[in-house]
Amino acid sequence: MTGPDTQTLADRVAAGERRALARAITLVESNRLDHRASATALLDALPDRQALRIGLSGTPGVGKSTFIESFGQSLTGQGMRIAVLAVDPSSARSGGSILGDKTRMERLSRDPNAFIRPSPAQTQLGGVARRTREVIRLCEAAGYDAVMIETVGVGQSETMVADMTDLFVLLLAPAGGDELQGVKRGIMEIADLILVNKADGDLKPAAARTCADYAGALRLLRKRPQDPDGFPKALTVSALTGEGMDTAWADMQALTDWRREHGHWDRRRRDQARHWFEEEVRQGLLARLTGDAEAKARMQALGEAVARGETAPTAAAEQMLATLR
Amino acid sequence: MTGPDTQTLADRVAAGERRALARAITLVESNRLDHRASATALLDALPDRQALRIGLSGTPGVGKSTFIESFGQSLTGQGMRIAVLAVDPSSARSGGSILGDKTRMERLSRDPNAFIRPSPAQTQLGGVARRTREVIRLCEAAGYDAVMIETVGVGQSETMVADMTDLFVLLLAPAGGDELQGVKRGIMEIADLILVNKADGDLKPAAARTCADYAGALRLLRKRPQDPDGFPKALTVSALTGEGMDTAWADMQALTDWRREHGHWDRRRRDQARHWFEEEVRQGLLARLTGDAEAKARMQALGEAVARGETAPTAAAEQMLATLR
Numbered sequence: 210m211t212g213p214d215t216q217t218l219a220d221r222v223a224a225g226e227r228r229a230l231a232r233a234i235t236l237v238e239s240n241r242l243d244h245r246a247s248a249t250a251l252l253d254a255l256p257d258r259q260a261l262r263i264g265l266s267g268t269p270g271v272g273k274s275t276f277i278e279s280f281g282q283s284l285t286g287q288g289m290r291i292a293v294l295a296v297d298p299s300s301a302r303s304g305g306s307i308l309g310d311k312t313r314m315e316r317l318s319r320d321p322n323a324f325i326r327p328s329p330a331q332t333q334l335g336g337v338a339r340r341t342r343e344v345i346r347l348c349e350a351a352g353y354d355a356v357m358i359e360t361v362g363v364g365q366s367e368t369m370v371a372d373m374t375d376l377f378v379l380l381l382a383p384a385g386g387d388e389l390q391g392v393k394r395g396i397m398e399i400a401d402l403i404l405v406n407k408a409d410g411d412l413k414p415a416a417a418r419t420c421a422d423y424a425g426a427l428r429l430l431r432k433r434p435q436d437p438d439g440f441p442k443a444l445t446v447s448a449l450t451g452e453g454m455d456t457a458w459a460d461m462q463a464l465t466d467w468r469r470e471h472g473h474w475d476r477r478r479r480d481q482a483r484h485w486f487e488e489e490v491r492q493g494l495l496a497r498l499t500g501d502a503e504a505k506a507r508m509q510a511l512g513e514a515v516a517r518g519e520t521a522p523t524a525a526a527e528q529m530l531a532t533l534r
Numbered sequence: 535m536t537g538p539d540t541q542t543l544a545d546r547v548a549a550g551e552r553r554a555l556a557r558a559i560t561l562v563e564s565n566r567l568d569h570r571a572s573a574t575a576l577l578d579a580l581p582d583r584q585a586l587r588i589g590l591s592g593t594p595g596v597g598k599s600t601f602i603e604s605f606g607q608s609l610t611g612q613g614m615r616i617a618v619l620a621v622d623p624s625s626a627r628s629g630g631s632i633l634g635d636k637t638r639m640e641r642l643s644r645d646p647n648a649f650i651r652p653s654p655a656q657t658q659l660g661g662v663a664r665r666t667r668e669v670i671r672l673c674e675a676a677g678y679d680a681v682m683i684e685t686v687g688v689g690q691s692e693t694m695v696a697d698m699t700d701l702f703v704l705l706l707a708p709a710g711g712d713e714l715q716g717v718k719r720g721i722m723e724i725a726d727l728i729l730v731n732k733a734d735g736d737l738k739p740a741a742a743r744t745c746a747d748y749a750g751a752l753r754l755l756r757k758r759p760q761d762p763d764g765f766p767k768a769l770t771v772s773a774l775t776g777e778g779m780d781t782a783w784a785d786m787q788a789l790t791d792w793r794r795e796h797g798h799w800d801r802r803r804r805d806q807a808r809h810w811f812e813e814e815v816r817q818g819l820l821a822r823l824t825g826d827a828e829a830k831a832r833m834q835a836l837g838e839a840v841a842r843g844e845t846a847p848t849a850a851a852e853q854m855l856a857t858l859r
C-alpha cells in the first residue's frame with residue numbers, strides 16, 4: 210500500500226465506514242512485512258480518539274457471548290456504537306477460537322451500531338497483545354464509544370486484557386459454596402466488577418448466594434487507590450432476561466466518571482502506553498533471533514548441539530548472545 | 535570464588551555433602567555478577583548424573599506438603615535419596631512462598647536422605663525457571679535419586695515445571711460433580727499421573743467419584759506417543775494415612791521404565807535441554823535492555839515520552855531497537 214492509499218483508508222476508517230475498519234484490522238493482523246509497514250503508517254495517520262475499553266473474562270459456558278448480545282444491545286439501544294473483539298491465546302493444542310459463536314450474538318451482529326470481530330488465527334501471546342492493542346486503536350479512531358474485549362481465562366490472558374482496558378469485568382456462574390477458590394487469586398485483584406450471571410429461574414437463589422460470597426471476598430481485599438467507595442463490586446445479572454444490564458452499565462459509568470475526575474483514567478492510560486512500548490521493545494529484540502536467516506541457522510545449529518549433549522544449554526546461549534552483539 | 539575453590543565445592547557437592555549442596559544452591563540463586571560467573575564454572579565442573587525429576591502441582595490446601603512428607607518418606611524408606619524443591623512464581627502482589635510450611639514435613643525434613651529447599655525470593659518467571667533448572671542439575675550431581683519440584687498452579691508455572699521434569703503429577707482434592715472444569719485444560723494435557731488426595735475417612739467416597747471422573751476425562755484426551763497403555767492415569771491416595779503411596783510410586787516407575795525403553799526419556803531430556811538453551815538466549819537478550827546504565831536510561835526516557843503522549847508506543851520502540859543494533 211502506498212502513502213495516498215493509506216491516507217484514504219485512514220479517512221474512511223475515521224469516517225466510521227465498517228468495511229474500511231474491517232480492512233484496516235486485516236492489515237494490522239497480517240504478518241507480512243510490507244503489510245506491517247502500511248499498518249504502522251495507517252495507525253500514524255488516524256485521529257486520536259478514546260472509547261471506553263471494557264475487558265470481559267470468564268470460563269467457557271459462563272455466558273460471555275450471551276452477555277455481550279444482551280449488554281451490547283442495551284448500549285446500542287441508548288444510541289451508542291460498540292465494538293466487540295476477542296483475545297484468544299489458546300495454543301494450537303487446545304484449539305477453538307472464541308467469539309466464533311455468532312449464533313449467540315445473532316441480533317447484535319446484525320445491529321448497524323455494533324461491530325463484532327472474531328479472534329484471529331492463533332499466535333503467541335505477545336503477538337496477540339500487540340495486535341489487539343492496535344485493533345483497539347483502530348476501533349477508537351473509527352469513533353466507537355465502547356470497545357469490549359472478551360477473553361477466556363487461559364493462562365495470563367486476563368492480565369493482558371486488563372493491561373489494555375479501562376475496566377475489567379469478571380463474569381461468573383452461580384455455584385456451590387466451594388467455588389470461591391475456583392477463581393484465580395490474581396483475577397479477583399484485577400476485577401473492577403464481578404457479575405454473577407444466570408440469575409434467573411431456578412438459579413436465582415444460587416446466584417444471589419454466590420454474589421454475596423464474592424462481595425464478601427472483595428471486601429477482604431486491600432483497597433486500591435483507583436477505586437471509589439463500594440468498588441470493586443459484585444452484582445447478579447441475567448444475560449438471558451437482560452435483568453441487571455442497566456445497573457451494570459450504571460456502575461461502569463459511575464466508576465469511570467470517578468476515575469476520570471480523580472486522574473486515575475489518564476494515569477492508567479499513560480501507564481498502559483508505557484507498558485505497550487516496553488513490550489514492543491522486548492518483542493522486537495526477540496524477533497532478531499529469527500529475523501534473519503543467519504541468526505536463525507545459528508540458533509538451530511546450537512540448539513541441536515545442546516540436544517545432542519555436546520554443549521551445555523548455558524554455554525551455548527552465551528555463544529549465541531556473543532554473536533548478537 | 536577462584537578456580538580451585540570452585541573445584542573444591544564441586545567435589546564436595548559430588549560427594550553428596552549437604553552443606554556443600556546448600557552453599558552451591560545459594561551461589562546459583564545469587565543475582566551478583568561475580569557469583570554468576572562462579573555458578574557457571576561450578577556447573578561446568580560437576581559430574582553429569584540423572585535423577586528422576588518429578589513435578590508436583592496442585593492448588594493451595596490440596597495437600598502437597600503432606601503428600602511430599604508421606605511420599606518422600608516412602609521413598610527414603612526404600613533407601614533412596616530425594617531432594618525437594620519449590621517453584622513459586624507468585625508476584626510480590628499475591629505474596630507467600632510455598633514449602634515454607636516445614637511443619638507439614640517435619641519428619642522428612644529431619645531425614646538424612648532427604649534434602650528440602652524452600653523457594654527463593656520472588657523474581658520473574660524467567661529467572662525462576664533458569665535457577666530451578668540449575669538447582670536440579672546441582673541435586674542430580676549430588677547423587678539424589680529423585681528430585682521433586684513442587685509448584686502452586688499460578689499462571690504458567692505448571693507448564694514451566696513440566697518443561698523441566700520427567701514426570702508431571704497433578705494433585706487434586708475430592709470434590710462435587712462440577713469440579714472437572716476447575717482444572718485448567720492445559721494441565722490435564724501435561725499430567726502423567728493425577729492423584730486424588732484425601733481418600734480417607736468421610737472423604738473416601740467423594741475421592742473415588744472424583745478419581746473416576748478424571749479417569750474418564752483422561753480417556754477422552756488424545757493418546758500421546760510418550761504414554762504406554764493406561765497412561766495418563768488417575769489414582770486415589772491419602773497423604774495422611776499413606777495409602778496409595780506405593781501404588782503411585784509403582785506407576786511412576788512403570789511409566790519411567792517404559793519411556794526409557796522406548797527412547798522417550800532421552801528425547802524429552804534432549805528437547806528440554808534445547809528449550810533451556812533457547813530460553814537462556816531470550817533472557818540474555820532481554821537483559822540488555824537494563825544491563826547497562828545507558829540502555830536503561832534510554833528505555834526510561836522513551837517510556838516517559840510515551841506516557842506523556844509525545845511519542846507513540848510503537849514509534850518509541852522502533853527508536854529504542856535502532857540504538858540496540
Ligand SMILES: Nc1nc2c(ncn2[C@@H]2O[C@H](COP(=O)(O)OP(=O)(O)O)[C@@H](O)[C@H]2O)c(=O)[nH]1
Nearest residue numbers: 268269270271272273274275406407447448449
Ligand atoms: N439461565 C441462563 N443461562 C444462560 C445465561 N447466559 C448464558 N446462558 C447459557 O449458558 C450457556 C453458555 O452461554 P455462552 O454465552 O455461550 O457462554 P460463553 O462460553 O461464556 O460464551 C448457553 O447455553 C446459554 O444459553 C443466563 O443469563 N441465564
Ligand SMILES: Nc1nc2c(ncn2[C@@H]2O[C@H](COP(=O)(O)OP(=O)(O)O)[C@@H](O)[C@H]2O)c(=O)[nH]1
Nearest residue numbers: 594595596597598599600638731732772773774
Ligand atoms: N483428610 C486428609 N487431609 C489431608 C490430606 N493431605 C493433606 N490434608 C490436609 O489438608 C490441609 C492442607 O494440606 P497441605 O499439605 O498444607 O496442602 P498444600 O497447601 O497443598 O501444601 C491440611 O489441613 C492437611 O492436614 C489427606 O490425605 N487426607
Ligand SMILES: [Mg+2]
Nearest residue numbers: 273274308310
Ligand atoms: Mg462464547
Ligand SMILES: [Mg+2]
Nearest residue numbers: 598599633635
Ligand atoms: Mg504446602
